[in-house]
Amino acid sequence: MENVADYFGCMVFNDVTMRERLPKDVYKALRRTIEEGKELDLNVANVVANAMKNWAVEKGATHYTHWFQPMTGITAEKHDAFIVPSEGGKVILDFSGKELIKGEPDASSFPSGGIRATFEARGYTAWDPTSYAFIKGETLCIPTAFCSYSGEILDKKTPLLRSMDVISKEAVKILRLFGRDDVKRVTTTVGAEQEYFLIDKKDYEKRKDLIYAGRTLLGARSPKGQEMEDHYFGALRNRVADYMHDLDKALWKLGIYSKTSHNEAAPSQHELAPVFTTANISVDHNQLTMELMKKIAESHGFACLLHEKPFKGVNGSGKHNNWSLNTDKGQNLFEPGDNPKDNAQFLLFLVAVIKAIDEYQDLMRISSASAGNDHRLGSNEAPPAVISVFLGDELTEILEAISEGKKAYGKSKESMELGTHVLPAIPKDTTDRNRTSPFAFTGNKFEFRMLGSSFSVSEPNIMLNTIVAKVLKGFYDKLVDAKDFSKAVTALVGETYKNHKRIVFNGNSYSNEWAEEAERRGLLNLRSCPDALDTFIAPKNIALFKEFGIFNSVEIHSRYEILNEEYAKTVHIEALTLIDMINRQVLPASEGYATKLADGICSKKAACPHLRFDAEIGQLEKISVLTDELYEAVNELQLATEEAEAYEGSALAHYYREKVLPLMEKVRKPADELELVVDQSVWPYPTYGEMLFYI
Ligand code: ADP
Numbered sequence: 193m194e195n196v197a198d199y200f201g202c203m204v205f206n207d208v209t210m211r212e213r214l215p216k217d218v219y220k221a222l223r224r225t226i227e228e229g230k231e232l233d234l235n236v237a238n239v240v241a242n243a244m245k246n247w248a249v250e251k252g253a254t255h256y257t258h259w260f261q262p263m264t265g266i267t268a269e270k271h272d273a274f275i276v277p278s279e280g281g282k283v284i285l286d287f288s289g290k291e292l293i294k295g296e297p298d299a300s301s302f303p304s305g306g307i308r309a310t311f312e313a314r315g316y317t318a319w320d321p322t323s324y325a326f327i328k329g330e331t332l333c334i335p336t337a338f339c340s341y342s343g344e345i346l347d348k349k350t351p352l353l354r355s356m357d358v359i360s361k362e363a364v365k366i367l368r369l370f371g372r373d374d375v376k377r378v379t380t381t382v383g384a385e386q387e388y389f390l391i392d393k394k395d396y397e398k399r400k401d402l403i404y405a406g407r408t409l410l411g412a413r414s415p416k417g418q419e420m421e422d423h424y425f426g427a428l429r430n431r432v433a434d435y436m437h438d439l440d441k442a443l444w445k446l447g448i449y450s451k452t453s454h455n456e457a458a459p460s461q462h463e464l465a466p467v468f469t470t471a472n473i474s475v476d477h478n479q480l481t482m483e484l485m486k487k488i489a490e491s492h493g494f495a496c497l498l499h500e501k502p503f504k505g506v507n508g509s510g511k512h513n514n515w516s517l518n519t520d521k522g523q524n525l526f527e528p529g530d531n532p533k534d535n536a537q538f539l540l541f542l543v544a545v546i547k548a549i550d551e552y553q554d555l556m557r558i559s560s561a562s563a564g565n566d567h568r569l570g571s572n573e574a575p576p577a578v579i580s581v582f583l584g585d586e587l588t589e590i591l592e593a594i595s596e597g598k599k600a601y602g603k604s605k606e607s608m609e610l611g612t613h614v615l616p617a618i619p620k621d622t623t624d625r626n627r628t629s630p631f632a633f634t635g636n637k638f639e640f641r642m643l644g645s646s647f648s649v650s651e652p653n654i655m656l657n658t659i660v661a662k663v664l665k666g667f668y669d670k671l672v673d674a675k676d677f678s679k680a681v682t683a684l685v686g687e688t689y690k691n692h693k694r695i696v697f698n699g700n701s702y703s704n705e706w707a708e709e710a711e712r713r714g715l716l717n718l719r720s721c722p723d724a725l726d727t728f729i730a731p732k733n734i735a736l737f738k739e740f741g742i743f744n745s746v747e748i749h750s751r752y753e754i755l756n757e758e759y760a761k762t763v764h765i766e767a768l769t770l771i772d773m774i775n776r777q778v779l780p781a782s783e784g785y786a787t788k789l790a791d792g793i794c795s796k797k798a799a800c801p802h803l804r805f806d807a808e809i810g811q812l813e814k815i816s817v818l819t820d821e822l823y824e825a826v827n828e829l830q831l832a833t834e835e836a837e838a839y840e841g842s843a844l845a846h847y848y849r850e851k852v853l854p855l856m857e858k859v860r861k862p863a864d865e866l867e868l869v870v871d872q873s874v875w876p877y878p879t880y881g882e883m884l885f886y887i
């Protein structure tokens with residue numbers, strides 16, 4: 193048996209490998225680049241590139257690629273072989289520092305949201321040395337950022353790295369005020385829990401909706417759903433266990449800390465959770481995890497579905513973004529402390545997050561907005577579209593007391609003052625009883641639960657880092673000249689909580705009462721993706737991103753365009769797929785069966801004129817009524833997709849949301865009813881029952 197510790201990270205050019213393979217001075221120069229963002233000298237890059245290539249070739253690599261994360265939400269790569277022609281028809285293998293540092297893929301085929309029209313079509317990729325190179329298949333992958341030639345960001349990595357820098361800078365300034373002069377850097381840590389479905393590949397291949405749209409657009413519910421609650425944490429079936437084992441092995445080789453695997457609530461649904469790490473690496477790792485989940489599924493005869501709502505009527509899949517801040521001295525800033533100074537510091541960072549979330553509810557909502565996730569948010573399985581923060585009773589009581597200027601707080605009811613006394617210990621197990629909150633404090637980190645399963649976790653962390661940096665910056669300005677620092681912190685914690693406590697909600701977020709209560713509190717309820725996107729270009733948001741140098745105005749508008757376009761395209765593809773399935777599969781199958789019934793009735797009547805054949809006639813009538821209804825609905829949908837051409841941008845997204853999606857539901861209804869009455873042997877695609885219960 194192989195030992196995991198021996199092969200863990202064997203496909204990664206990680207720190208240990210670098211130290212082994214690089215001359216000391218080169219290694220040191222590279223570390224400086226990684227830790228302090230110092231520019232890499234070309235001579236150093238040449239040595240690193242050569243060492244990387246030799247390492248990769250020893251592991252069987254033949255190609256290299258700049259691996260980047262364009263706005264499509266998935267990763268992109270263009271493979272170049274290491275070969276360079278040499279004398280006598282032979283080749284040598286070469287990889288230069290220049291090739292390592294910079295690449296020039298053609299940017300014109302990636303979403304740019306109008307930037308392309310304004311500027312040059314070319315783009316370039318630049319190595320992110322804070323993320324290790326790795327080998328996937330036969331290719332050495334260099335994680336890179338992706339920009340347009342004139343420097344506009346076209347990807348999901350660059351703004352994340354920038355946001356990590358700004359929050360570090362602002363957090364370090366605050367820590368200085370608390371006398372922590374030794375802290376040089378604060379790192380954003382992220383752990384992304386990933387849900388997914390596994391179904392049989394043979395079933396997948398028979399469904400155009402899964403192939404084109406990633407979700408079923410049709411399908412009657414099976415007699416059994418998830419109501420027995422027998423799947424969650426249930427024993428793994430052998431086939432699934434084998435798959436998970438292979439997946440873990442592949443992830444471990446890539447240095448990904450896959451830790452926990454279990455069955456989820458819906459039949460055939462599962463989850464994988466890694467151990468958290470630095471945010472940008474966590475984003476890379478989650479992308480690789482999703483990619484490998486799909487790839488390894490194939491070799492096990494499965495199809496892995498990462499869509500947010502592959503099946504109507506059973507739970508969809510989400511992703512939880514666990515987020516925290518860690519100093520380079522190893523302190524987690526959201527870990528309640530055990531001395532007065534640490535506690536005051538903890539509470540200050542805590543209310544900074546509360547204020548940030550309250551003031552930028554829209555940005556958090558945008559970071560979880562997509563056509564797919566619209567099918568989840570607000571149903572009973574995922575947090576509603578209203579953003580709120582869960583703190584738990586203990587912390588809420590403490591903050592309430594401070595905001596009212598009371599000295600007594602906490603369970604112990606002792607008289608204490610912030611900054612001079614130890615806070616009551618906050619028991620971890622009581623902080624997370626509530627699984628319905630979109631943004632929950634869970635003991636020493638925050639868990640953002642609104643994300644859809646197919647999302648890059650980059651976006652929510654860009655938002656979180658930037659909005660919290662903004663608040664910390666304001667806090668610093670208030671505290672820097674305070675005469676009595678301790679008193680000033682107490683006042684600031686109390687005042688911030690008082691002004692923003694409307695965002696704190698510890699109850700059941702799935703209840704209807706909460707939606708009403710949230711409205712009374714004046715919280716945003718951006719129900720759909722297009723609704724959410726409309727708020728992206730609000731002046732306050734543009735000002736925020738500009739202030740911290742995350743996006744300029746052109747870049748925000750570009751992202752706004754891209755996201756609207758993506759929404760419209762997604763629903764458009766779904767509508768066309770649905771029309772195709774109805775016209776070429778459902779109607780022919782239903783009509784054919786009706787014809788068979790009608791022919792049967794005629795010949796039976798001829799044979800036995802004294803009998804009524806109520807069953808056959810009843811069935812025939814039912815099917816004929818439903819096919820008429822379906823025919824009418826599908827024509828209406830067809831027309832609506834043609835009329836979409838009159839719109840563009842945000843108006844087009846809204847058109848698809850408000851006009852096309854309801855028509856798709858109208859089509860689905862009679863089609864699903866037909867599925868329940870037509871002979872199953874002629875039904876053209878696998879049913880929910882077959883897909884979810886036969887693995
Ligand atoms: P659960 O949410 O199921 O109770 P845990 O609380 O153990 O499970 O952790 C969930 C995820 O949160 C894991 O991916 C874990 O690595 C991550 N996590 C734990 N601590 C931190 C932290 N300080 N920063 C970011 N993520 C964290």
Ligand code: MG
Nearest residue numbers: 385512514639
């Ligand atoms: Mg969780």
